[in-house]
Every structure is written in C-alpha cells, then in structure tokens.
Amino acid sequence: MxxxxxxxxxFGDSALVLAQQLSGLVAHxxxxxxxVAIANxxxxxxxxxxxxLGYAGELEGxxxxxxxxxxxxxxxxxxxxxxxxxxxxxFASTTVRGYFYDLWSYLALGNLTQSLDRRxxxxxxxSRKETAxxxxxxxxxxxxxxxxxxxxxARAQRAASELWPYTGELFMGDDxxxxxxxxxxxxxxxxxxxxxxxxxRLALATATLDVPGDSWMQHGGKQGxxxxxxxxxxxxxxxxxxxxPEAVW
Amino acid sequence: xxxxxxxxxxxxxxxxxxxxxxxxxxxERGVKIEPPDWMPEPYRKTLVRQISQHAHSxxxxxxxxxxxxxxxxxxxxxxxxxxxxxxxxxxxxYLYSAAETLGTPRxxxxxxxxxxxxxxxxxxxxxxxxxxxxxxxxxxxxxxAIINQIPLTRCSYGPYARGMVRICKEESFHxxxxxxIMWKLAHGTPAQHAMAQDALDRWWWPAVxxxxxxxxxxxxxxxxxxxxxxxxxxxxxxxxxxxxxxPQAERLGxxxxxxxxxxxxxxxxxxxxxxDWEEFYRVIRGDGPCNKDRLQARIDAWEEGAWVREAxxxxxxxxxxxxxxx
Ligand SMILES: [Fe+2]
Ligand SMILES: [Fe+2]
Numbered sequence: 087m088x089x090x091x092x093x094x095x096x097f098g099d100s101a102l103v104l105a106q107q108l109s110g111l112v113a114h115x116x117x118x119x120x121x122v123a124i125a126n127x128x129x130x131x132x133x134x135x136x137x138x139l140g141y142a143g144e145l146e147g148x149x150x151x152x153x154x155x156x157x158x159x160x161x162x163x164x165x166x167x168x169x170x171x172x173x174x175x176x177f178a179s180t181t182v183r184g185y186f187y188d189l190w191s192y193l194a195l196g197n198l199t200q201s202l203d204r205r206x207x208x209x210x211x212x213s214r215k216e217t218a219x220x221x222x223x224x225x226x227x228x229x230x231x232x233x234x235x236x237x238x239x240a241r242a243q244r245a246a247s248e249l250w251p252y253t254g255e256l257f258m259g260d261d262x263x264x265x266x267x268x269x270x271x272x273x274x275x276x277x278x279x280x281x282x283x284x285x286x287r288l289a290l291a292t293a294t295l296d297v298p299g300d301s302w303m304q305h306g307g308k309q310g311x312x313x314x315x316x317x318x319x320x321x322x323x324x325x326x327x328x329x330x331p332e333a334v335w
Numbered sequence: 336x337x338x339x340x341x342x343x344x345x346x347x348x349x350x351x352x353x354x355x356x357x358x359x360x361x362x363e364r365g366v367k368i369e370p371p372d373w374m375p376e377p378y379r380k381t382l383v384r385q386i387s388q389h390a391h392s393x394x395x396x397x398x399x400x401x402x403x404x405x406x407x408x409x410x411x412x413x414x415x416x417x418x419x420x421x422x423x424x425x426x427x428x429y430l431y432s433a434a435e436t437l438g439t440p441r442x443x444x445x446x447x448x449x450x451x452x453x454x455x456x457x458x459x460x461x462x463x464x465x466x467x468x469x470x471x472x473x474x475x476x477x478x479x480a481i482i483n484q485i486p487l488t489r490c491s492y493g494p495y496a497r498g499m500v501r502i503c504k505e506e507s508f509h510x511x512x513x514x515x516i517m518w519k520l521a522h523g524t525p526a527q528h529a530m531a532q533d534a535l536d537r538w539w540w541p542a543v544x545x546x547x548x549x550x551x552x553x554x555x556x557x558x559x560x561x562x563x564x565x566x567x568x569x570x571x572x573x574x575x576x577x578x579x580x581x582p583q584a585e586r587l588g589x590x591x592x593x594x595x596x597x598x599x600x601x602x603x604x605x606x607x608x609x610x611d612w613e614e615f616y617r618v619i620r621g622d623g624p625c626n627k628d629r630l631q632a633r634i635d636a637w638e639e640g641a642w643v644r645e646a647x648x649x650x651x652x653x654x655x656x657x658x659x660x661x
Binding site for chain 1: 394397398401404405406407408409410411412413414417418420421424425427428466516519520523524526527632635636637639640641642643644645646647649650653
C-alpha cells in the first residue's frame with residue numbers, strides 16, 4: 087500500500103474508531119442533553135471518517151469504498167492511534183480520551199489544511215471546524231470534572247493517568263510521516279507535541295489535575311499493531327456485513 | 336413518538352365553576368390553552384400524564400434501536416440511525432419542557448418513571464433481534480406514531496400542539512428511513528428478505544396495539560375527546576394505520592401475519608383479525624420481553640451518572656462563588 091493511502095487511512099481510522107465508541111454511549115448518558123451532544127460528536131467523526139476512507143479507497147484504486155474499508159478489514163489492517171481504541175470506561179475516561187484526541191486532532195488538522203494535496207486540505211478544513219467545537223466541549227467537561235467534587239476529581243485524575251501513556255504515539259513519526267512531509271502532503275507529527283503539551287498542561291491545571299509523569303509511551307496503532315480492545319470493537323461493528331458479504335444494505 | 340393512552344382521567348370537572356365554563360367556551364371556539372391560563376385540575380393532571388408518558392416513550396424508545404447503532408451494516412445506515420436516535424432524545428427533552436410548563440419538574444417525572452409509576456409506550460418492551468427490526472420500527476412504529484400525533488398538532492394545549500408540529504416532521508423522516516431499510520432487505524438476498532419478513536411477523540401486532548385498547552373498553556376516550564387532548568378514537572386511528580400500511584407491505588412484497596386481513600369494498604377499509612388484548616395487557620403489566628431491561632437501562636444511566644451531575648452542580652456553584660468574589 088502506498089504511503090499516501092496509509093497516511094489517509096490513519097486519520098480516517100482514528101475518527102472511525104472513536105465515532106464507533108461514542109455511538110455506543112448514546113441513550114446511556116448521565117444527562118439527557120449529553121446524549122444529544124455525544125451523538126453530535128459521533129456523527130461528526132463518522133462524517134470525517136467517511137471522507138477520509140472514501141478518499142483512501144480512491145487513491146488505492148482497488149475498488150474499495152468506505153464500507154469495504156470499514157467493515158472488511160481485520161484489526162491488523164487498521165491504522166488508528168491506540169488512544170481511540172481505549173474502552174469508554176466511565177464518563178471521566180470518555181471525557182479525557184476525547185480531550186486528548188480532540189486537542190491533537192485540532193492541531194493535526196490545522197497542519198493538514200496546508201497540505202499540497204488539495205483533497206486532504208479540504209477534508210482537514212471542514213473537519214477542523216467541527217473539531218474546534220468538540221475540543222471546547224471536552225475541555226469544558228475536563229475542567230468541570232477535575233474541579234467538581236472529590237469523586238469527580240479522583241475519577242478524572244485516574245483517567246488522565248491511565249490514558250497518558252497513549253498520548254506519545256500522537257507525536258511519533260515513522261517512514262510514512264517522513265515521506266508525506268517531504269512531499270508536502272503531510273507534516274512531521276513532532277511539530278504538534280509542544281503546542282499540545284502546552285494547552286493540555288494549562289487545561290489540566292485549570293481542572294486542578296496533576297499532569298501525569300513521564301512514562302513509557304505505547305505505540306503501534308499507526309502501523310497496525312493494536313491493543314486487545316480493537317478486535318472486540320471490530321467484531322461488533324463488522325458482524326452484519328461480514329455475515330452476508332454479497333448483501334447491499 | 337409515542338403516545339399510548341392507557342390511563343384514565345383524574346377526577347371529574349366541576350361544571351358549576353364560572354372559570355370552568357369560560358375554559359370550556361375557549362375549547363369550543365378552538366382557542367389554545369396556554370401555560371398561564373386557568374385550567375381545571377383534572378385537565379392539567381391528564382395532560383401532565385399524557386405528555387410525560389410521551390416524553391418517557393421517546394427516551395425509552397432510544398434503547399431498542401440504540402442496540403443496533405454499533406452494528407449497523409454500513410456507515411450511511413449508521414449515521415442515519417444515530418441521527419434518528421438523537422432526534423428521539425430531542426423529542427424527549429422537548430416534551431419534558433412542554434410538561435414542565437404545567438408545573439411538574441422534569442426530575443419528578445423521571446423519578447416517577449424509574450419508580451415504575453409512570454408508563455411509556457409498551458411497544459418498546461419488545462426486543463430488537465435483527466437489523467430488520469430497526470427497519471420495522473421506523474416503518475411501523477414511527478408510522479403509527481405519526482398517525483397518533485398528527486391530530487395532536489390540533490390539540491387544545493398550545494405548547495403540546497406546537498411541539499407536535501416539529502416532532503411530526505422528524506417522525507415522517509424516521510418512517511421513510513425505516514421503510515427504506517425494509518425495501519433494501521425485502522429486495523436483497525434471500526437471507527435479507529427472510530430477515531425482513533421475520534421482523535414484520537414480530538412487529539405487526541404490537542404496532543397495531545400501539546393505538547391502545549378498543550374504544551368500547553377505553554375509559555378515558557370521551558373526556559379526552561371533549562377536552563381536545565385527543566381528536567380521534569383509538570379504533571379510528573388504528574383503522575387509519577392499517578389502511579395506510581397494508582399497501583406498503585404489498586409494495587415491499589412482504590406478508591402481513593393476519594389471515595383474516597381483506598379489503599372491504601363497501602366500507603373502503605381493511606378488515607382485520609382479532610387482536611390479542613391478553614398480550615397487550617400482559618406487556619403493560621410488566622411481562623413483555625424487555626420491560627425490566629428497558630427500565631433498568633434508564634435507571635442505570637441515571638444512577639451511574641449521579642456523580643457527573645453532582646460534579647457539574649458543584650463546579651457551577653464554585654464558579655458562582657468565584658464570580659461573586661471577583
Ligand atoms: Fe420521536
Ligand atoms: Fe421517531
């Protein structure tokens with residue numbers, strides 16, 4: 087698979103996996119208004135995923151459309167970052183995972199709007215507007231939980247510590263990143279590390295939460311080496327199209 | 336959706352009251368009753384019950400379909416279903432607000448639901464076992480909801496009537512997407528067609544029962560009709576639903592599970608077989624396939640979310656204090 091296709095799939099798969107996770111929460115939120123809000127974010131992310139996957143399929147030129155890519159690939163063929171496949175957990179985990187992702191996504195998409203690949207730039211432009219809203223919302227909840235009650239503070243702190251080791255991958259480049267940056271299609275992920283850390287530290291401080299200490303950073307998702315959670319997520323998501331592969335739905 | 340009027344009326348109006356007569360004159364003239372207006376207590380109570388039941392139905396109704404969001408078979412279907420379930424949440428919120436204009440706080444209504452004191456439409460106590468059930472719900476359940484609710488856009492209570500206008504628009508989109516799912520299945524592979532027929536077999540009679548007990552057994556029809564909280568009787572609405580839906584099933588090439596179903600040229604209506612009211616009352620009493628699971632899912636969401644609501648409240652308090660100091 088070309089670096090170009092790989093690169094586009096990474097963004098599409100991350101959006102898809104997070105959208106899928108959030109979609110399972112709708113109708114079970116702590117506040118009914120949140121059902122509406124979570125559905126909004128999930129819908130936006132599915133929309134972004136469809137744009138990315140559709141484009142990846144076109145670039146690949148092997149006749150795979152968005153559904154072929156979403157429903158007929160195994161876990162090892164997915165290119166999402168590990169962070170988004172971490173389980174929903176409690177509302178604090180969902181919030182912190184969302185915040186870490188939204189902040190990264192917002193910054194990454196900002197870089198991609200400068201892509202020489204005009205299709206990528208256009209997708210990034212549209213997605214960034216949506217992501218700005220997601221980021222406002224998740225940052226707002228992060229602060230409310232961190233600076234809420236003793237219990238919410240403890241839950242938010244635990245979530246931040248548990249998810250921190252999955253943030254490093256967001257900034258780790260590999261050959262694909264290098265190649266895409268060289269062609270002016272992509273960017274060096276290292277470039278978003280400092281802006282991400284700066285804003286995350288500020289938000290955590292506002293939320294009265296400690297910034298988790300340095301730790302080993304889990305990675306591999308972008309290359310197709312995932313956590314155990316992804317297999318279950320895909321099993322559920324893909325069961326129907328795989329059961330009748332020739333069907334149109 | 337989803338009204339299902341299975342409850343009686345609280346008390347009887349006292350016609351000797353002058354305000355009462357003024358109220359009735361307004362009803363006769365077709366003037367809407369608005370929140371600040373005087374209204375008889377039984378009218379208020381009946382409305383709160385009906386609107387809150389309706390709101391609960393929207394919220395509980397998210398569950399059976401919500402089941403299938405994570406398993407929807409294409410990304411397009413997934414976003415349509417997700418948007419539909421989101422609409423139902425919006426309907427619920429909107430209806431709770433309408434009920435709150437009558438003086439009952441939302442939390443009280445939710446507490447009544449969780450305590451098993453408030454009802455919701457029994458249709459949601461049935462299980463969604465296959466993807467075709469999502470199609471059948473949109474087609475039949477939202478379809479029945481529209482028939483129930485369109486007349487309510489003319490009901491006497493202003494906020495409820497206006498809410499229904501907005502909600503009905505979205506319900507008709509839901510109905511179309513459900514029919515479209517059924518269409519694809521019915522015209523798909525043999526396995527897909529069988530899935531569609533199976534869903535129709537299981538959902539047909541529960542959908543027919545959504546209009547509530549027959550008029551002869553319905554204790555509240557008369558008063559609600561007089562108050563213009565109800566415009567047509569249960570049986571009239573049911574007949575309308577059947578007349579509208581049978582030709583749609585024919586277009587799908589699916590068979591409605593009723594051997595006695597036939598067109599009557601003289602009445603210009605479909606005749607249909609006996610309804611199993613035993614089952615209807617059994618499910619209302621709590622012994623449907625999913626009564627306990629549905630209610631428990633709502634209670635779990637509420638109880639597991641308590642710490643989040645507390646955190647939001649605590650944060651808001653702190654912010655207010657900071658604002659006061661600054
Ligand atoms: Fe609805
Ligand atoms: Fe609906």
